[in-house]
Amino acid sequence: MRVGIDIRKADPPGPGQQRYLWRLGEWLATTGHETHFVTVRTQPSDVSLPEAARLHRYHGFSRRRLRDAVNALSLDALLLNPERSRRYRGVPANVLRAGYGTEHYSQKLRSFRSPVERTLRGIWRSMPWTVAEARWERAFYEGTTPPPHVIAQSRYMRRQILDSYAVPEERVHVIHNPVDTDEFRPEARLDLREDARKRWSIDEGAFCLLFLGHNFRLKGLWQLLAVLGSDDLRSRDIHLLVAGSGTGAGQLRKARRLIQRHGLEGRVTLAGAVRSSLEALAASDALIHLSWHDSFGFAPLEGMACGLPVILTPYAGAAELVETGTSGLVVDPDDEDDIAEAIRSLLDPEVRVRMGGAAAAEGARHDEPSNFLRVLGVIEHAVRDRDGPVLW
Numbered sequence: 001m002r003v004g005i006d007i008r009k010a011d012p013p014g015p016g017q018q019r020y021l022w023r024l025g026e027w028l029a030t031t032g033h034e035t036h037f038v039t040v041r042t043q044p045s046d047v048s049l050p051e052a053a054r055l056h057r058y059h060g061f062s063r064r065r066l067r068d069a070v071n072a073l074s075l076d077a078l079l080l081n082p083e084r085s086r087r088y089r090g091v092p093a094n095v096l097r098a099g100y101g102t103e104h105y106s107q108k109l110r111s112f113r114s115p116v117e118r119t120l121r122g123i124w125r126s127m128p129w130t131v132a133e134a135r136w137e138r139a140f141y142e143g144t145t146p147p148p149h150v151i152a153q154s155r156y157m158r159r160q161i162l163d164s165y166a167v168p169e170e171r172v173h174v175i176h177n178p179v180d181t182d183e184f185r186p187e188a189r190l191d192l193r194e195d196a197r198k199r200w201s202i203d204e205g206a207f208c209l210l211f212l213g214h215n216f217r218l219k220g221l222w223q224l225l226a227v228l229g230s231d232d233l234r235s236r237d238i239h240l241l242v243a244g245s246g247t248g249a250g251q252l253r254k255a256r257r258l259i260q261r262h263g264l265e266g267r268v269t270l271a272g273a274v275r276s277s278l279e280a281l282a283a284s285d286a287l288i289h290l291s292w293h294d295s296f297g298f299a300p301l302e303g304m305a306c307g308l309p310v311i312l313t314p315y316a317g318a319a320e321l322v323e324t325g326t327s328g329l330v331v332d333p334d335d336e337d338d339i340a341e342a343i344r345s346l347l348d349p350e351v352r353v354r355m356g357g358a359a360a361a362e363g364a365r366h367d368e369p370s371n372f373l374r375v376l377g378v379i380e381h382a383v384r385d386r387d388g389p390v391l392w
Contacts, residue, residue: 154317186307192282220290229262305363
């Protein structure tokens, strides 16, 4: 088959959606399928491509020129992330993968804790350009015959999609994200532990809790800092490692203010972006991901595969892999008492060992080749539905 995959970053070094799409394309190429990476963004000039794969650079193309270029590829299948893919509007992509969510979800608004912020964000969502984004996205789901096949990364995301768009239920397939089980495993984490703790000056006896993510507000860092600043937890030997850069200088300034306000100076490390995330996982005893919305999230699964117990919320798709009390804990991000109790339970080393072992076993079941085979099955189904190539 001739398979096209829209990417934003070619051969990205870090984890996340773009690395996943690149590795999926590599795997398809090595299994005999002609893979075409297509991008409308500027990419490095020295990208290393696998055999039987090509990279098509469409940066700066007009919409008509882009249409002609995509049509010339005569693709059997085109996989797009429909969110914010305005440049491809009108393309009858037959496989959609909602990597980040949809423009229509409302759960994300709950991460704005200030009523003023929430009101302003609601106004932003009613602006003409935002409404246009939502309309273009709807066309990807509802504007083609036959309808596209949709890959949802979680049951949570599947519900969001079905509530937002008129897509036949049988065409929305839940395929959880995978993890590179060669890189993320308990042995690799333990081998790096001593050096990782030294890197961030974390005492060996301290309980190190890891926050791994860039959007501090959406991932619940503000709530976490408030909880750790409570009288009970502030008296415990807890160190928080924040591996992420925030979405800008404003979030970093707010993080520093809250650390000071809650009396957590010297007990929180703002490490910035960490590559590879394995180093941050190696320094830690547990991972906490208090996301207000996450279609799945790679970080929790990487932590589980490394043998770390995780604390998640029902609004993170990865929580569907957690058996509460066995491999991790699921809490309400709006309930500080609930969060504090989960953290207290993991202060017991025996509990961490037991949960970490169960988490590692679950993580190992979500390897990349198994995931890619399932995605291939959806692609093949989409190809059988059409009489010819995907044409604009």
